[in-house]
Amino acid sequence: MNGRGVTALVRGWVDLYTRGLPPPVRTARRDEVDDDLWCQHEEADAVGRSPRSLAGEILLRLFLGMPADLSWRASQGRAPVHVPERSPSMAARVIGALAVIGGASWGTMIFFTAISNPTDWTVTTPTADMFLIMTGGLGLTGGILGPAWLYQNEIRAQAGLAAATGCLGTVLVALGAYEAFLVVPIASAILVWEMAHIGVLSRALAVVHGLSGAAFMVVFISSQIDYVATLSNHLLIALGVPYMLSWIVIGAVFLRGVRAAHEPVRGG
Amino acid sequence: MRRREGALVPLEVSILEAAIDLRRRGVPEAHGFMLAKEMREERHARRLTAYGTLYKALDRLERAGLLESRWEDPNIGAGEGRPRRRFYRLTAAGEGALAQATDEMSEAALPRSAAVTVT
Numbered sequence: 580m581n582g583r584g585v586t587a588l589v590r591g592w593v594d595l596y597t598r599g600l601p602p603p604v605r606t607a608r609r610d611e612v613d614d615d616l617w618c619q620h621e622e623a624d625a626v627g628r629s630p631r632s633l634a635g636e637i638l639l640r641l642f643l644g645m646p647a648d649l650s651w652r653a654s655q656g657r658a659p660v661h662v663p664e665r666s667p668s669m670a671a672r673v674i675g676a677l678a679v680i681g682g683a684s685w686g687t688m689i690f691f692t693a694i695s696n697p698t699d700w701t702v703t704t705p706t707a708d709m710f711l712i713m714t715g716g717l718g719l720t721g722g723i724l725g726p727a728w729l730y731q732n733e734i735r736a737q738a739g740l741a742a743a744t745g746c747l748g749t750v751l752v753a754l755g756a757y758e759a760f761l762v763v764p765i766a767s768a769i770l771v772w773e774m775a776h777i778g779v780l781s782r783a784l785a786v787v788h789g790l791s792g793a794a795f796m797v798v799f800i801s802s803q804i805d806y807v808a809t810l811s812n813h814l815l816i817a818l819g820v821p822y823m824l825s826w827i828v829i830g831a832v833f834l835r836g837v838r839a840a841h842e843p844v845r846g847g
Numbered sequence: 848m849r850r851r852e853g854a855l856v857p858l859e860v861s862i863l864e865a866a867i868d869l870r871r872r873g874v875p876e877a878h879g880f881m882l883a884k885e886m887r888e889e890r891h892a893r894r895l896t897a898y899g900t901l902y903k904a905l906d907r908l909e910r911a912g913l914l915e916s917r918w919e920d921p922n923i924g925a926g927e928g929r930p931r932r933r934f935y936r937l938t939a940a941g942e943g944a945l946a947q948a949t950d951e952m953s954e955a956a957l958p959r960s961a962a963v964t965v966t
Contacts, residue, residue: 607918608902610933611902613930614878614924614931615879618884622880639894641899643897643899644896644897644898644902646899647897647900647904648899649899651899
């Protein structure tokens, strides 16, 4: 390898171990080593040193200094991660409240069904039952549609489609077409994953939401096969509760404050 | 081996000594390569200090307040067709630390010399 090759190697190494550092620190180290290399080449030219000998010394200086480079890098720590400012805007508060209402309403319904073991979904009275279905439907419609609307400039098309489908499902459930609930956990899982992808919600929450949605689907499909057997199985019914709890947590996150949505880029 | 808090390692002592020697010769501030070259000559070594070792030590000395640095005007480097340059200057604290380190090294060497004299 000639002098130019080993110089590129040193530069590559500096680029590698300074990766992730604040730009001024990174540039300072790179420039300093660059100047050193330049001086070394100048000195070699002045004394008529062979390129091979120079390349050997550069390589030696590089390899022998690597442990110190790594130790220096470790002492620098990571570059400060840019944490976007989170504030509970009015839109986020409304979305959060709706998600909490939706999760709490349908969660209450499932919970009471699990502990009272009735032969149908009626919790106490038909009026209370209707109230919970309606508020749950309204709440989760907002909980699904709201984030998609708020971050419409950032989410991918499939997430938008999932939100529209999920929203349709919750509306149909509220109107009495309970079979439509089948699409809700799938749609919400896609949307919540997208919210995690764009940094609005945590990935852990998206995973929990997706898994609890899958558990809820087990209950739902089971109920479609054997309605009474499913309702009499407390454990099976209880599987539906975590999904609603995850909606309450999502609502709480929005109520606490999420990052502001990015403005759309306007063309010139 | 773990270093003693605030203690200078031999390389750091060499850097400070090189900075003092250069200053005595009318070079009040020096860049990394110049210091490395000075150390090589002082120690009659065959090669220059490794990049990582040298710049880590310079960073530590500067953080400790024993050296101070400044970046030269980038136009100067550009005019000479070379990268911009960082110059290090020995501080009063650096001079003091070097004097102390030299004293400690002499004291550490003294009993051994005495022992040699006695035997």
